[in-house]
Each structure stands twice: as C-alpha cells, then as structure tokens.
Amino acid sequence: MWLQQRLKGLPGLLSSSWARRVLGLLGFVLLLLWYVGGRARRTGAGPGLHLLPWSSGPGEPRAAEPQACVEAATRAWRVLQERGEAVPLGTRVPDGAADPESAPAAPPALVGNGFLALDVSHNRLWVMPGERQPPVAPELAPFVQLRPLSAQAEAGAAALLLRQGLVRRVRCLQPPEPPPGAGGAAGAAGQAASAGAGAQCVLLQEDFLAHRARPHLYVQRIHIHNPTERVAALWTVGPTPRPPLKAFSSTLEKAGDHQFLLHSGHSPPLPNGKVNLVVVAAKKLVDLLQVAPKSLLDEAVLWVVYISEPVDLRALKAKGAKEMKELKALQDLARKEILELMEIPVAELLLDHQQLWAQLFASGVEMKKINDAHTPSSLTVNLTLYYMLSCSPAPLLSPTLSRWERDQMEATLNYEDHCFSGHATMHAENLWPGRLSNVLQILQLSDVWKLTLQKRGCKGLVKVGAPGIMQGMVLSFGGLQFTENHLQFQADPDVLHNSYILHGIHYKTDHINLAVLLDGEGKPFLHVSVKPHSPPVKIYACEAGCLNEPVELTSEPQGHTFPVMVTQPITPLLYISTDLLHLQDLRHTLHLKAILAHEEHMAKQYPGLPFLFWFSVASLITLFHLFLFKLIYNEYCGPGAKSLFRSKEDPSV
Template sequence: MWLQQRIKVFPGLLSSSWARRVLAVSGFLVIIYWYIFSGSHYRSFWYSGKQWGVSGACLQAQIVQWKTLAEKGDVVMVSFPGEEIKLQGPAMVGNGQIIVDVGKNNLWVSSLSVLFHLTNYSPLTLFKNVGALAETHATAIFLKEGLIRTIRCLQVEASDSPRDCVTVREDHFAHRSRPHVYVQNIHITNPSDRVVTFDISSQKPLTGETFSTSLEKVQEKQFLLSSGRVSVEDGKIILVVVATKKLASRLQVSPKSEHDETVLSVVYASEPIDPAKLSDTFSKLRENAKKEMFELMHMKTEDLFHEHQQIWSDLIVSGIEMKKITDLHTPSRDTINITLYYMLSCSLAPLVDPALSNEEREKMESFLNYADHCFTGHSSMHAENLWPGSLSGITQLLQLWDLWKLTLQKRGCKSLVSAGAHGLMQGMLLSFGGLQFTENHLQFQSDPHVLHNSYSLRGIHYNKDLINLAVLLDQDEKPFLHVSVKFQDKLVKLYACEAGCLNEPVELTSEVRGHIFPVLITQPLTPLLYISTDLTHLQDLRHTLHLKEILAHEEHMAKQYRGLPFLFWFSVASLITLFHLFLFKLIYNEYCGPGAKPLFRSKV
C-alpha cells in the first residue's frame, strides 16, 4: 500500500518544470560519465571482437606484445584499430642525411651546406594483395631498434579461423652507419591453402616534377636508377639520385609458405649547384650510387640490419625515464621518448663515419666525455616548446631540431652539438636534469620545486664512464638521489657528495644497488650533488660555498608554502556565517513573520 502511494507521487513530480530539468541534466551527466570511464574499454572490446572480424582477431594475436613494450616505453604506437592512441607526430625514419616520412611516403634529403628539403620522390614500395576479403593493420615505432614496423592481416578466404589469415610485416629504417641507405624489409606468411598474389608498385606523384628512371646493370646485378631535382634559393638546384633494387611487378606466395623481400635504396644528393653544372654533378652522383648499391646487393640482409641496430643501440645507451609525474607541466614518458627519437633521426653520427680521421674522432670523443660548461642555466624539463606534445609534420619537426641545437649552443654545449647524434643526446640529457660540467666536477642543480617528480637519467658520460642518476621518492613521498656508475675503461675513482659537501665524499662503485644521497637545500641555493674524480677538490668545496643554512627538502618546501594568512580564513568564515544568517532571516520572515503564508493549504 505504501509503495503504491509513493509510485503515484512520481507523475506529480515530473509535472514540475524544474524536476524535469534536474532529471534531464542528471541523465546527461550519467551518459558523459559512462563515455569517459567506460567508453575506451567498450570500444576495445568492440573492435577486438566482431567489428573487425577474422582479420582483426589475427592482428590482435600478432601484436599482443606491442602493448607490453609500449608500457615499458620501448614502443610508441602510431595506429592501432579500436584504440584512440594515434601518434601526435610524423611516422618517420632518418639518419641525418635522409628522412623518410613513412606515413606520407615522402623523401627528404640534406647535404653538408643545406638543411633538409622535400623531394618529389616516393621511396616506399607498395605490396597490394589481389582479392582480399578484409584487411586490418597496425603501425608502431620501435625506439630500441630505430625502425617503424607495420603489420597487416589479410583475410583471403572464407574462414572463421584467424590462423588462416595472411600476415605482411614491413620494417622501415634509415641505416644509421650508412647515411645514404634506406631499407624496407617485407616478410609475408601464408598459412592458407591457396596461392596469394601481390601487385608490387611505387606511388607516382600527382603533381610536380617527376623523377626519370632507367634500368642499370653492374656485373649481372640489375637495379633502377632515378634522378630528379629540388629547386632552392638563388635559382640553384639540388640534384637527387636514387638507386633502388628492381623487383617484379607481381609476387605469388605459395600455400603454407613464407617469403622475404628486402628493398634497398641508395640516396645521394648534391650541394646547391647552378643548372649549367647538372651533367657533371649527375655523373658523380650516379657513380657513387651505383658503387654503393653494388656493395649492398652482395651483403646479407641480417648483416645490414645488425650494423644499423648496433649503432642505434650505442646511441640510446643514454636516455631519460619518467617514473612518476605529479603535475601537468612535466612532459610524459612517450613525449620524451619520441622527442629523443626524432632528434636522433635528424642528426648525423660522424663518430661512426669510417672517413673521419683519428684526430677528429679523438677530439669529438673528448667533447662527449667531458662537456665543459654544458649545460648552463635552468633545466629544460618544463620547456614545453622543447618537449612538445604534438607535431604537425616534418617541417615542424625540423624547426624543433633547429631549436634544440640553438638552445644547446647558447647554453655552453656547442662542442656536443658538433659531435652529431651522440652529442645531441648527451646535451638533451644534461639539459633535462639541470646537470652542468665545470672545470673540476659535474653538478646536479635541479630546481627543488620539481623534485616531486620521479625520473632517471641514464648514460651520462663522465670521462669514459657512464653515470646513472635518479630522483626517487620514498614511502613518505620525500625525494632522494640514487647514483650508480658503469665503468667502461680502466678503473678511475669517482667521488660524490650532497649539497654543501659537509659529509665526507663517497666513492662511487659499479655495484647494482648504487649509492643513495639525501636531498638537501642550502641557503643560498647551491647544487644538490657534486661528482668528481678529484677527492681533494670536493673536500675543499665545503669551505668555499659560505652557506647560511642547510635544510631537508621537506623543511625547505614547508617554509616556502606556509599556507594562507589567518585574516583570509577569518574573512571567508565571516562571509559564510553572514550569508547563512541572512538566509535564515529570509526564511523566518516568509513563514513566521507578519503576513506569513500558511505552511499547508487546506483542501477545502
């Protein structure tokens, strides 16, 4: 009986306009909440299920490890069906001499005297299946291997089993130690019971000047030689010559079999020249391209990839790892990783150039091992223009590359910039952490206000050794410093002491557990950590700092943020009290004062 009476009340409630508005707003908020917090999981389930069918299930099985690698920071997803995780920048590979925009199928070239210019040449070889019922693909940048990988799953027959799908894996990389070489490696697996056919072609530009192509032959080896030009300022041109492996126009893969194909491209670009010198310049570039292509065609693909990966692994010995971010201004792990990848891909690596003289090599290595006065000024951690969350394309990427080089040059890192990709990585590492080399030591001078973030800087070159420095947080969210060393050459003793150097310096060792230092803040502000090979220098340092006080980090922050003054809180409390008194007076006058309205109306 009681329930029936309550139900009869609802129509009366909905007759009120304000009740209908409240109900509409509540329903809208519920929908928004469901979309934000449940939509991504729902979409993942939808896309991984019937929406993408057999080819989607096949793709899920092929890239099951990608998400694990992405969580570790080793992979940046470019495109993935059913997930809103699109790379906020170009999908590119490069080595400082060439850049290949894999997403747009564009080739950019540079020379010693000019920066990158876009050509009208399409570097990718396209493998299109004939008669596929469905196709699904995903793309990712593999940071530790320096390549872009795309996996395509093709449903070629009416089967409900994902195991019958044909998979095509494509790897793209610009060779790190061979600056003129671009490699596209294709691996096709056909588990079905039918022959699978692919049409092989290259995309032709719709506008602009096309490249002319001819068939070349060197000792029974055939390849295609394409040539074109890029117009630059002052009426000059850059001549571009590309030698590419010749492939058949159609490929058939037998049932229950696999097929590998490696497409090699050699790209040579001239300095800006007058059109009158076109013939002589073309002859030189043509001979250089033919010579290198002939050498590559006699190499094993595995050896070529091993060369590239060895140099790339050497580059990423150094790096930045974000462990915990507690504010909105610190760049994310993916933003840092992809920015480092982009900057390395735009830079030459002269240290691995076999043509570099021993004298020049020793000079660059000395810059790398002890970059005196680099990095001066405040840390670049919160410089959003240096660590952008998104890039519109290669043009904006090259502008970022120029900005990084300019910033490092103006902050005492000019010698590192001249060392190419290895030096640029080291300069970015020092700038992020606020590390600076002086005449006698390396000092960590990070802003105390950013130490609520936890991060690690690995591979800091000190002489020929590598130092790992981490800012970590304990159980009470208090920061401390963790330092370890990886000795590369003969053992050289390294010492470290915290801010003020009041305690005896500690000798650093290669032990896995490393060394822990407290975060102390001095007045006036001085570096948080000193590292040096000179023990006496650190012992003498304490007498030259002339400090007023030394506080623990939490004590320093407590003094900086003492809260709002008592007068502010008293004013807020007074306003709240006065408002409620005024509200009470209005209600009293309405129902209890002279001429008050009756609380209940009579039904009669």
C-alpha cells in the same frame, strides 16, 4: 476461407497454458541459436552455427579473421609499449595518405638518420643537406607499395619501435574463397586451415628504416608468410614521381648479377629559383611477388640517395656542362654505393643498424611518477628523444671514421666542459611538446634543440652528432652541468616532487645513472649508481654544501642514496668528481649561511596564508559576535525590554 477460420481460432488456441509454454520455449531456442551462432562468427573462433535461414554460410568472408591475425602478430608490441620502447601508430597506415580521421591522433611515422628523413605514413622523403640549410623534398614517392592481387578482407597495424629505429607495419590479407567444386581435397584442406583464428590470412610485415651508420641508405624489408593452400600474389608499385611534377627519369642498369634502377631528377625550386639535383639508386624488385602455399618470402629493397648543392634551374634546362657533370658525378656515387651494398647480406645491415640504435638509447630519461600537469609524460620524452636522434647525423658511428677522429669525439662526449649551463629544460613545453603532427614540425624542433644546446655550452656535443645530442638533452632535462673539476646537479629544489631517472650520463669513461625519487612520506632523495668501464676510475660524490665526507661511488647494484639538502644561498644539490681533494676543499669555498633539509626549505618557501588574512578573519568574527551581543542586549536589557520571566498575573499568560 480455411485460413480465415484458422486465424479466428488462434486466440482460443493461445488461451491454453500448454500452447503458450510451447510457443515461448520455441522462441527461446531460436533466440539462443541466433546468439551462439552470431558470437562464434564475430570472434572468429570457429565456423559458427548456421542453423537459421538468414545465417551466414561458409562462403561469407569473416572480417574477424584478419583482425585476429593482426592481434596475434602484434602481441609482442604490448610489452614493448609498457617499457616505453614502442609507440602505436594507429590501426592502419595506408600506402599513400593517412586516414584523415585517425592521422591526427597518431604521431608522425618518421625514420631518419640526420641526412634522410622519411614519413612512412605519407610516403614522403626529405633530405637534410646540412646545418642551417632548409630540407629538400624531392617529388618522389620513396617506398614500394604492395597491393594484393585479390583479397577478401584486410586489417593492419603499425608501430614505431624506438630502440630499433624503425617503423614496423603489419597487414593481414584474407584471400578469396575457392570457387565451388574447385577440388574436394583442396576445399577440405582450406576448411581445416580456417579452424583457427586468422589461419586463412596471409601475413605481410614491412620494416622501414634509414640506416644509422650509412647516411645515404634507407631500407624497406618485406616478410610474407603464406599459411594458406593457395599462392599469394602482390603487385609492387613504386618508387614513382609524384604527379603532376614528373621531374625524374628512370633507367634500368645491370652490373654482373645485380639489377638496379637509377632515378635522376631535381627538387622543387627554392625561393631563390635554384634546385638541387637528386639521384636515387634502388635495387630492382619484380613487378609481382608470388609466395607459394605454406611458405615464407623475405625480400629487402635498398635505396641510396645523393643530392647536389643548389644549382640554377634555367642553366639546368639549358643543359649546361657544369650541371651535367654534377649529375654524372652523383650518378657515379650512387652506382658505386648501391653495388657495394648489394654485396652485403641484408641481415648484417639490419643488425648493424639495430645495434647502433640500442647504443644510442643506452642513455635517456625515464619518468617514474608525475605529480603535476606541466611535466612531460614518459611518451612525450621518449618520442622527443627518438625524433631528435632521427634528425641528427652520427659521424661518430660512421665506419669510415679514422681512429684519431674517433678518439677526439669520444673525449668530447665523455667530458664536455660547462654543458649544460642554465636552468633545467624539464618544464620547457616548446622543447618537450606533447603533440607533433607532421615531419616539418619535427625538423623545426630539431633546429631549436641544436640552437639551445649550442648556446648553453654544448657546441662540442652537437658536433659529435646523435650521441652528443642525446647526452645534451639528458643533461638539460635535470639541470646537470659540467665544470672544470666536477659534474653538478643544480635542479630547482622547488620542483623535486616528480620522480625520474637520468640514464647513461657520460663521465670520464664511466656511465652514471642519477635518479630523483620519493620516499613513503613524499620526501625527495637522490640515488646514484655507476656502470664502470675499463680502466676503472674512482668517482666520488657529496650532497649540497659537501659538509659530509664525500662517498666513493661503486658499481654495487643497490647504488648510493643522498638526502636533498638546500643551502642559502642556493647551490647545486649534488657534486660528482674524480678528484677527492677537490670535493673536500669545495666546502670551504661555498660560504653558505645555512643548510636546510628539503622539507624545512619548502616550509619556509610556502609558510601559509599571510598574517593580514588571519587578522581580517579574526576581526570579522569578533565584529559579528559584538553585533549579536548588542542585539540580545537591546532585546532584554534596553528601553522597553521584555522581562525574561513572565508572572501568572500577566494577562498574556
């Protein structure tokens, strides 16, 4: 009864102005407290305000902390991405299979060295035994998977670092909150550590790479930073055979202070019924990684892979003597190399790998400005170059190469006769695809590129391996070709509306950079610069027709510019040679009809609409006016025409 009476009096209370103001002010304050507290929790910048009864307490996991930790750890990737040296692979790359929703959007996470190809996202291994031979895919998960013993929340990201030749994956793990009453000092220290964003998270960074100079070696480097007050523990799983095919057996072997696992087995059967024997030796990693509070852990797992020529599966099952001898020989090779590698500091192996990849990317293609939809983007060009280098061996970079063999390969690399013949490949979409979805597509693209280069006069460069493949791709992109006496730039004058730079073109002992740039009016011009090496060699250049005296190319920072001239008939736009007399004589051997500036050539190529079109338009306009004149004449001057002026006697007025 009391409550009913109070409810009946509520409308009268709200009719008072001061009561409505107090109620409105109270509602505004509650709304403000809810907004400020929720924003503080979402940003992870502080403990937030837990003043409302439904607000989250200190024990609730804050999902923003791992994400803030990931953003801090990957901040340096943004600068590399702007320079075209890093490609993000999505917000999370799982240990097993990729997320089906995010996988198609990200390029394949491939690392390789021409013999090994590894898909980090799907934890798969391919072995490329040789040219024109199908890749071998052992049923073995190649990498170690790290699984936290306990984690309240997790976030991660991954990127492909092109100039370092590796995939880097970052994971931030938020450990569970300590139980109530677990220790006043520890609890207070944990709360103090959580004051900053991501301070409670354990940072796990993994680098995956296939060593550039050692074709049988791939590495997984593990770095763990534990800033919390608790021990961080992670289970290690793998490498393991993939079910249901368990074609591998594993043994633990010891040699002195070193322990390693030896996995022996065979690949899935080929269409002809044969298989490849596969032996993988791996450094032994403890089953549980434990990182003390406020400390770091650096670990690296080394793998060595050897395969045999195809053998008959039935003979293998029958334990034939030949097959067992081959398997034992592979095991001996794997044991020997893994023991040698375990004596080398891991930092030295990683530094050697990164320096070699940086040398490969001293050459390349840089897209400055794209003005059409058919020219590949900078991301497409960089990814294609990286993938082709990852699928190409590099015998020139091998530490076991003799001095004579090295000199022969370098001579081929510095001057390759008649490479690249034919038109430029800039607009060949099958060679510069905008999207590659899996590793098998990349391996097929590598075969197409090698076949194209071989058929266009670049067999010597393909034999050199990855440095030669890079050189051939750069030459083909812009339409550069070596001849007996010079290097010529024979791009199509009609497609010079895009700006790009070809870096590190090997010529003799020097490196040449050639750029196609646009001035303020959109007119193209050529810019050439030289990076000399000892001993210095004089290099000269002249534009199309070589009517002007050749210019000596120097190492001046501003370089040298040349106008784009178009000859009739069409000849190369630029000639580069170390023989000055050859360039001076060249003008007398071209036999040209005319030399035009680029804008004059384009005006003749596209003179506008044909005469018949304009004649038709003019005829239609003339006929329309004649018809209009006839209508007016019949209205006022024909039979029964009306007078132009009406008199007052007109009854209609």
